Amino acid sequence: MQDSVAGNRLVAFFRDERVLRVLAQILAGLLLLGLFYFLGANMVSNLQRQGTRLSFRFFTQNSGFDIAESLIEYSRTSTYVRAFTVGFLNTVLVSSLGIVFSTILGVIVGVARISSNFLANRIARIYIEILRNIPLLVLLVFWYRAVFLKLPRVNNAIILPGPVYLTNRGLGVPWGIPTVTYDIFLIFLGAGLLAGILIAISAIRRGRQTGRMPIWLPWSLLAILLFGVVGWFVLPQPPLTLDSPFVGGLNMSGGKILSPEFMALLSGLVIYTSAFIAEVVRAGIQAISRGQVEAASALGFSPFQTLRLVIFPQALRVIIPPLTSQYLNLTKNSSLAVAIAYPDLFYVSSTIINQSGRAVEMISLVMLTYLITSLITALFMNWYNNRIRLVER
Amino acid sequence: MNISRTQTTNVLPPPIERFTLLGWLKKNLFGSWVDTLVTLFSIGFVYFVTATFLRWAFQTAQWEVIAVNLRLFIIGQYPLAEAWRIWLGVHLIAALIGLTWALYVREISNILGIGLLVVPLLLALIDFSLFNRLNLIGLSLVGLAGWFIGRKRTAAIRRISVWSWVLIFPIFILLVRGLFPQGEVLPVVTSNLWGGLLLTFLLTVVGIVFSFPLGVLLALGRRSELPILRTISIIYIEVVRGVPLITILFMAQFMLPLFLPGGLTLDRVLRAMVGITLFSAAYLAENVRGGLQAIPHGQYEAAHALGLSGYQTMVLIVLPQALRAIIPILVGQFISLFKDTSLVAIVGLFDLLGISDAILAQPNFIGRQAEVYAFISLIYFIFSYNMSFVSQRLEKSLGVGER
Numbered sequence: 001m002q003d004s005v006a007g008n009r010l011v012a013f014f015r016d017e018r019v020l021r022v023l024a025q026i027l028a029g030l031l032l033l034g035l036f037y038f039l040g041a042n043m044v045s046n047l048q049r050q051g052t053r054l055s056f057r058f059f060t061q062n063s064g065f066d067i068a069e070s071l072i073e074y075s076r077t078s079t080y081v082r083a084f085t086v087g088f089l090n091t092v093l094v095s096s097l098g099i100v101f102s103t104i105l106g107v108i109v110g111v112a113r114i115s116s117n118f119l120a121n122r123i124a125r126i127y128i129e130i131l132r133n134i135p136l137l138v139l140l141v142f143w144y145r146a147v148f149l150k151l152p153r154v155n156n157a158i159i160l161p162g163p164v165y166l167t168n169r170g171l172g173v174p175w176g177i178p179t180v181t182y183d184i185f186l187i188f189l190g191a192g193l194l195a196g197i198l199i200a201i202s203a204i205r206r207g208r209q210t211g212r213m214p215i216w217l218p219w220s221l222l223a224i225l226l227f228g229v230v231g232w233f234v235l236p237q238p239p240l241t242l243d244s245p246f247v248g249g250l251n252m253s254g255g256k257i258l259s260p261e262f263m264a265l266l267s268g269l270v271i272y273t274s275a276f277i278a279e280v281v282r283a284g285i286q287a288i289s290r291g292q293v294e295a296a297s298a299l300g301f302s303p304f305q306t307l308r309l310v311i312f313p314q315a316l317r318v319i320i321p322p323l324t325s326q327y328l329n330l331t332k333n334s335s336l337a338v339a340i341a342y343p344d345l346f347y348v349s350s351t352i353i354n355q356s357g358r359a360v361e362m363i364s365l366v367m368l369t370y371l372i373t374s375l376i377t378a379l380f381m382n383w384y385n386n387r388i389r390l391v392e393r
Numbered sequence: 394m395n396i397s398r399t400q401t402t403n404v405l406p407p408p409i410e411r412f413t414l415l416g417w418l419k420k421n422l423f424g425s426w427v428d429t430l431v432t433l434f435s436i437g438f439v440y441f442v443t444a445t446f447l448r449w450a451f452q453t454a455q456w457e458v459i460a461v462n463l464r465l466f467i468i469g470q471y472p473l474a475e476a477w478r479i480w481l482g483v484h485l486i487a488a489l490i491g492l493t494w495a496l497y498v499r500e501i502s503n504i505l506g507i508g509l510l511v512v513p514l515l516l517a518l519i520d521f522s523l524f525n526r527l528n529l530i531g532l533s534l535v536g537l538a539g540w541f542i543g544r545k546r547t548a549a550i551r552r553i554s555v556w557s558w559v560l561i562f563p564i565f566i567l568l569v570r571g572l573f574p575q576g577e578v579l580p581v582v583t584s585n586l587w588g589g590l591l592l593t594f595l596l597t598v599v600g601i602v603f604s605f606p607l608g609v610l611l612a613l614g615r616r617s618e619l620p621i622l623r624t625i626s627i628i629y630i631e632v633v634r635g636v637p638l639i640t641i642l643f644m645a646q647f648m649l650p651l652f653l654p655g656g657l658t659l660d661r662v663l664r665a666m667v668g669i670t671l672f673s674a675a676y677l678a679e680n681v682r683g684g685l686q687a688i689p690h691g692q693y694e695a696a697h698a699l700g701l702s703g704y705q706t707m708v709l710i711v712l713p714q715a716l717r718a719i720i721p722i723l724v725g726q727f728i729s730l731f732k733d734t735s736l737v738a739i740v741g742l743f744d745l746l747g748i749s750d751a752i753l754a755q756p757n758f759i760g761r762q763a764e765v766y767a768f769i770s771l772i773y774f775i776f777s778y779n780m781s782f783v784s785q786r787l788e789k790s791l792g793v794g795e796r
Contacts, residue, residue, distance in 0.1 A: 025621040032625060039652040046651045116422035117428050119435035133777040134770045135732035137739075138746055142770065146763035197596060332637040339739055359647040367636045367644075374635040 006321075043360070058356050059084075065351055067343045071261055080352055085234055087348030088369065094262070094344060095331040098269040099182055100332060105270060106277025111280045123280065131275035137336050144264035144340040153262075154247055165245050171263055172245030175256035178313055185231050185239035192227025196220035261342035265334065272328045280326060284319035285311060324381035326372050335370070345369060420780075423509045449763070453609075455483070458758040459768050465752060467744050469588015475571070478579070479591060480528045482565040484535045489561055491539025492554050496546060497787065510536060559789070562598045569595065585664035588743035590772060596734040596744065600669040601727055607670070608677030609716075613707070615682055626678070633675035639736050642668045646740045663738045673730055684715035724784035728777045745769050 013019050047053050063083040066076050068085045071093065112124035131139070152158060157364075159168040159188040165172035203216035232238060244257030283373045288311050296306040349366045353359050410416075422432045459466070468479060494506060510533050517529035523601060543550060569579040569591070587595065614626030633641070647669030650658060659667070688711050696706040738747035749765045758765075 025619045028619075028625070029621050042654050043648075043651045046655060050653065116421065116424065117431050117435070119439070120431050123439065130780065133728075133732075133774045133781070135735040135746075135773055137735045138766060138770050138773060141746070142762070142766035146766055150763070164733070172417055187442075284726065335637040335639050336736070338639065346637070350643070353647070359643075360651065362643050363640060363648055367632075367640050368456055370637060370640065371632060371635040392642075 021232045025114040035100075046362075052357070054360060056361055058358055058361075061356075062353065063352070064353055067348065068341075069262060069343055080356065083348055083352060084345075084365075087343055087345040089330075090343055090348075091334055091337075091345040091373075093282035094266055094269065094334050094342070097266055098273065098330050098334065099327050101266070101270040102277055102326075105274035107281050109274055109278035110281025110285070113278055114285060128275045128278055129343065130306070131272055133281075136268065136272045136333055137339055139270040140264060140336055140340055143268045144260065148260035154250060156250055157247060157252075163244055165247065167252065168260065169252060169257070170253050170260050171258040172252045173258065174242055174244045176240030177243045179237055179239055179241055181235040181237050184235060184237040188227050188231030189224070192231075195223040195227065199223055261337070261340050264340055265337050265342045265344075269330055269333060272333070273326060276326050276329070280319055280322045284315040284321075287318045288314050302340075313388075317385075320381065320385045320388070324378060324385070326375055327381070331373060331377065332370060407623045419501070434577045454764050454767075455761065458752065458761040458764055461757075462752045462755075466589050466745065466749050466772075468591045469748055471569075471588065471591060472582060472586065475582055478568045478571070482568045483526075484531060485561060485564065487532045487536040488539035489554065491536035491541075492543035492550070495540045495543030496554055512784050527656070534764075537714055564603050565600070566595065584660050587662060589748045590745050592737075592742065593731070593734050595660075596666060596737060597727065597731045599666045600673045600730050600734070601723075603666075603670040604673035605679050609681050609712070611674060611678035612681035612685060615678065616685055622670035630675045630678050633672060634679070638669075638672050638733055639739060641672045642736055642740050644668065645671075661740070661742060665740065665742055669730070669734065669737075670732075673726070676726060679740045680719050680726060681715065683722070684719035685711065687718050688715055716748060721753055721788040724780055724787065726782075728780050731777055731780070732773060745772065 012266040044053070058197040059080045061080060062077050063080050064076050065083070067074055067083060067086050069090065070083075071089045073085060074082055074086050105236075109124045109127060112120040113128065115121055115124075130213040148352050151166050154165075154167045154169055157172075160166065163172075164174075164176060200216050200220045203214050203219070208215035242296050245252050245257065249370070292310055292314065293306055301310065334344055338350060342348065344367060353362045356362075371374045423429045459703060464473075468476065471479065490509065494509075513529045513532040513536075517526045519526075521529075542552070553735065569580075569582065569587065570584070571579040573579060574581050611630055612625045614622045615630065617623050617626075642665060645664045646661070649664050649667060653659070692710055692714070693706060696710045734744060735746040737744050738750065741747070746769060749769050753762060753765055
């Protein structure tokens with residue numbers, strides 16, 4: 001143990017931990033850079049052999065392919081950028097609708113899963129177990145090819161009251177067609193929204209001052225509704241006319257026709273994700289200790305008040321983080337649209353790859369887009385989570 | 394203890410709730426009017442679903458497509474002459490399951506254990522070829538043999554079982570692939586002939602086995618105090634977790650060949666395996682990180698006090714505990730990877746889903762989508778449901794979270 005006596009003797013530099021750490025990092029960094037250089041150089045030389053090189057210039061050329069559904073104007077003479085935007089908007093559409101519907105369905109199933117009603121409980125459990133144990137892709141393909149495409153032909157469509165037409169060409173539903181007064185009506189709605197927000201703000205402010213939070217949501221909604229109704233009847237002509245679908249020859253016209261691809265993707269995503277959300281909701285509610293419920297009922301809360309004021313706010317804190325990851329999963333899973341030919345971001349991009357041969361550029365761009373979307377969703381949900389977090393003193 | 398015995402009123406026991414059918418119905422189904430409404434709605438729902446399903450399954454559906462193509466579903470285009478190699482691999486796995494069952498689950502009088510024993514025997518009753526039926530019976534016998542060996546529960550058997558689980562998957566892959574390109578024994582079966590459930594299973598196993606070391610390294614990197622290493626790990630994990638698996642599979646199919654030096658090519662299956670491994674590693678890293686976080690700091694300090702180096706602390710003290718804690722989570726990841734491998738059908742591989750599309754293209758079976766997809770859903774369901782059941786058992790018997 002003589003070494004330890006020599007207190008400030010210099011350790012050989014290759015044994016000094018601080019030096020070693022820096023060295024290890026530099027080494028790791030260099031290795032990684034070397035790997036990237038190796039892969040990049042290979043790619044450049046491989047691309048050169050094919051007679052191309054990385055460039056996004058093709059993006060402003062004409063795409064030359066059609067897209068079945070689009071939220072914005074698009075034709076085969078539009079540019080690749082336009083096609084990519086169409087795909088992105090379709091992904092946003094399906095994901096946001098999917099998130100809304102799967103949350104509703106998921107909460108219902110999750111509550112049924114812990115309900116005291118024997119039948120509801122078992123049905124929810126079977127539903128969850130089946131959906132959690134088969135792959136989403138199989139579900140989607142089944143839904144698309146064995147259900148939606150197997151619906152009857154247009155000329156003997158199943159007609160549900162509404163009228164809603166179920167055919168193998170899609171789902172025809174009644175839809176509002178804007179008339180000349182539509183734009184003015186939107187102004188009315190905007191004013192209603194403003195009034196609703198003002199009511200909410202003033203109510204919350206009053207609640208903060210007095211310590212008794214008034215119920216403001218119904219009043220806000222009522223304000224919006226009031227403005228809408230007044231606008232509808234004050235205007236000389238109703239802003240929307242109801243247009244019902246009808247069968248003309250071999251096709252449906254009128255109303256809104258939802259394609260089988262869209263319906264299959266949306267319903268598949270909603271059903272699949274709702275099973276996972278149901279489990280999240282169940283876990284969140286069960287995380288609330290029984291004492292909370294008993295204390296609430298001892299204080300004279302009704303069951304509904306208990307749910308609204310005691311269980312739900314607390315369960316929400318447990319639910320939000322896993323719910324976020326379910327939302328992110330749903331958004332990422334919407335890329336499986338490629339298997340059933342719904343023109344989402346990924347499907348359109350793979351068509352662009354086929355059309356232009358630009359695999360590297362397109363795949364990188366698609367990954368970046370999904371990454372940014374995921375990050376934005378995650379940031380928003382983190383912000384929300386922080387807002388409702390238990391503030392400990 | 395006579396002091397405390399005082400003459401007070403006799404305390405009556407709480408009333409015994411007697412089980413009556415009417416009482417049960419009232420309590421569980423018709424408690425309030427809401428309850429009644431829910432019950433009635435549920436009955437209608439169950440009736441509708443069951444009736445529709447039964448009518449379809451026994452009247453509309455034509456199941457020959459499954460019976461005729463069963464071999465394609467299970468092993469794809471794998472040559473029939475070499476099918477014994479797969480059977481051998483499955484027998485090894487059955488023996489190992491029996492052994493592990495005896496070691497960890499204890500009671501065989503367990504519905505799943507009985508099921509594992511009986512199902513192959515029941516399957517053997519179906520009109521397969523004699524070879525397959527004998528093999529199915531053999532499966533039960535081998536499993537039972539493993540169970541009898543495992544019942545001794547000596548430390549040596551425990552150690553053997555752990556190592557066997559580590560070794561079984563490389564052995565299985567070698568058996569399937571073969572050893573000698575032109576040899577008489579174990580000739581190589583090229584991967585474009587692998588298909589069906591076999592390919593699904595192999596992709597899952599390769600994904601887990603190869604992503605394991607990578608995932609552990611990434612998890613350690615993410616917790617490391619060295620900023621560059623940590624940044625690299627975080628970027629890798631977050632990027633991979635932020636994009637859909639299908640983009641990574643596309644990258645592996647279309648971009649990977651570009652990244653390799655000229656002349657070096659990988660076949661499609663191998664490329665998919667690379668993609669799945671890279672994908673799975675990021676998720677595994679997060680799971681391992683969870684396990685690492687569960688190790689109390691005292692363990693590090695104790696190891697330090699005993700004079701262990703940082704490396705020794707990690708390998709001998711921390712990792713064994715962390716990995717043990719996350720075994721059930723790993724089974725969960727195995728299940729989701731098993732389901733996720735269906736995505737390789739999109740890039741043109743003939744896994745369980747891919748081969749289904751090929752079968753549906755046969756002129757005899759046009760329009761049999763519902764039957765085929767229902768059948769493969771059932772296969773996926775049986776495997777993942779049983780695995781999740783086993784993982785719950787494992788959680789109990791390992792006492793995870795109780796120490």
